[in-house]
Amino acid sequence: MEQIPILKVGRCLLVSIQIDMHDKLAMALQDDLTHKLVESRARGVLIDISALDLVDSFIGRMLSNIAAMARVLDAQTVVVGMRPQVAITLVELGLTLTGIQTALDVDRGLTLINRLIDAEGEHGAGGAR
Amino acid sequence: MQVERASTLDVRTSEDVVKVRQEVRNRTAAVGFSLVDQTKFVTAASEIARNTIDHGGGGVARIETLMAAGKRGVRLIFEDQGPGINDIKLAMQDGYSTGGGLGMGLPGSKRLSNEFHVESTPGEGTKVTLVRWKSS
Numbered sequence: 124m125e126q127i128p129i130l131k132v133g134r135c136l137l138v139s140i141q142i143d144m145h146d147k148l149a150m151a152l153q154d155d156l157t158h159k160l161v162e163s164r165a166r167g168v169l170i171d172i173s174a175l176d177l178v179d180s181f182i183g184r185m186l187s188n189i190a191a192m193a194r195v196l197d198a199q200t201v202v203v204g205m206r207p208q209v210a211i212t213l214v215e216l217g218l219t220l221t222g223i224q225t226a227l228d229v230d231r232g233l234t235l236i237n238r239l240i241d242a243e244g245e246h247g248a249g250g251a252r
Numbered sequence: 253m254q255v256e257r258a259s260t261l262d263v264r265t266s267e268d269v270v271k272v273r274q275e276v277r278n279r280t281a282a283v284g285f286s287l288v289d290q291t292k293f294v295t296a297a298s299e300i301a302r303n304t305i306d307h308g309g310g311g312v313a314r315i316e317t318l319m320a321a322g323k324r325g326v327r328l329i330f331e332d333q334g335p336g337i338n339d340i341k342l343a344m345q346d347g348y349s350t351g352g353g354l355g356m357g358l359p360g361s362k363r364l365s366n367e368f369h370v371e372s373t374p375g376e377g378t379k380v381t382l383v384r385w386k387s388s
Contacts, residue, residue: 143273146266146302177273177291179298180356208291216295216360217346 127152129159135167135236136160136198137229141174149185156189160196166243167236168193171229173204183218190222199239201225203232253320255327263330264310269301272313276328279315283324283386293326293384296361300330300380303357307350308332308378318383325366325385336374344370 125148130137136159138152156168168189172178178186190200203226205213213220224239226232261275262268276297280290297313304311311332318325337343346359358380362368367383 143270145270148266176277177295177298179295179302180360181298181302208288211288212291212295212364215292215363216299217356217363218360 126155129155131159131163131165132169132233133237134165134240135169135233136163136165137169137171139171139174143176144182146181149182153185153189153192157192157196160193160198166198166240168198168200169229169232169236170200170202171204171232172202172209173206173228175209176206178205178209178213178218180216180218183213183220186223187221190224194222197243199224199236199243201232201236201239203227203229253318255316256319257317259315261313261315262310263301263304263313263332265305269298269305272301272315273298275315276326279317279326280384283317283326285326285384285386289384289387292364293328293382296364296382296384297328299357299361300328300382303380304330304332304378307337308334310334311377323385323388325383328380328382330380331377333377336376336378337370337372338374340370340372 127138127140136156170186186202193200201224205225224235226235261272263272273294276294277290280293301313309332311330314329316327318327342348344358361382365382366385369381372378
């Protein structure tokens with residue numbers, strides 16, 4: 124069975140979606156990430172979609188669900204690398220990607236996510252970890 | 253209007269949706285759509301293909317390359333023998349959903365197409381036709 128690899132980088136989980144995902148694979152990724160977040164105690168999730176040539180409502184919902192679930196598990200989510208034509212299409216489709224932070228590339232995404240995690244830390248959120 | 257090339261694909265599984273996306277990508281690229289227009293129409297196809305499975309219980313997609321008055325375009329016809337749509341006007345509204353989705357499928361796909369038509373008979377099935385022309 125195909126699987127999308129999830130890598131731990133510092134305090135973050137890094138996912139790079141490199142294939143045209145069918146819906147079951149997207150659901151599997153959502154489940155895998157949830158388990159990996161708890162297991163690894165990561166504080167951030169960075170999702171690289173630079174290889175995706177389309178984000179439809181299903182993939183959009185998956186990204187929003189991942190962000191919401193990560194939030195509940197005390198982690199920040201940043202989506203990076205959206206192609207311009209994908210962004211244009213998303214807006215026309217009417218998707219808003221609620222609750223998702225974005226950055227242009229992995230570098231900027233990591234900077235943003237570390238800033239978000241540090242800001243959270245100062246407020247004492249997730250102190251039980 | 254002349255159909256230059258046509259193919260029919262099954263739309264039954266989530267893997268089939270990926271195949272429909274790939275075929276629409278190839279056809280729109282062959283006709284010479286810009287990358288943005290390709291992406292728009294492939295996304296519309298993905299939404300309607302998923303509707304065919306989730307609401308229609310599966311069906312078929314016909315993908316046609318069109319030529320009309322010197323314009324070239326691609327037409328997609330999705331047909332299922334599912335329960336049909338009771339109120340098409342309501343189904344075309346943003347945010348209306350019976351399937352637990354976001355309610356973006358039909359209205360969003362309409363915005364991503366140049367021509368969009370839904371025919372449905374409750375109890376017999378649904379036919380959705382989408383056309384996008386190559387912009388000059």
